[in-house]
Amino acid sequence: MVHCRRKALPATTTRSNDLLTLTTGIVAAHLAGNAVQAADVPLLIAAVHHALSRLNPDPSPSIKGPQPAVPIRSSARQDQLVCLTDGRKPKALRHRLMASRAMT
Numbered sequence: 001m002v003h004c005r006r007k008a009l010p011a012t013t014t015r016s017n018d019l020l021t022l023t024t025g026i027v028a029a030h031l032a033g034n035a036v037q038a039a040d041v042p043l044l045i046a047a048v049h050h051a052l053s054r055l056n057p058d059p060s061p062s063i064k065g066p067q068p069a070v071p072i073r074s075s076a077r078q079d080q081l082v083c084l085t086d087g088r089k090p091k092a093l094r095h096r097l098m099a100s101r102a103m104t
Contacts, residue, residue, distance in 0.1 A: 023049045 069087035
């Protein structure tokens with residue numbers, strides 16, 4: 001018996017495999033319930049694969065963290081503080097954070 005370690009596949013390979021798996025499942029389900037001529041099966045496979053690949057063309061969406069409502073440098077001044085979450089200038093920031101966000 002031979003054991004070999006599997007290497008992690010790049011994201012494009014796994015996405016391609018996911019598309020093929022989804023395409024296979026959809027086409028098999030369609031063929032199980034409908035009468036399709038043998039000459040039309042390759043066209044059906046190509047159409048389903050093309051439709052699935054257009055659903056999410058970007059395999060790695062860029063996920064950005066929350067953006068502050070105001071620039072961080074201008075949020076703290078001598079006479080006031082500006083809330084980074086919504087840009088308000090409350091007089092009692094600690095009370096506001098406790099009331100609205102349960103933070104102190």
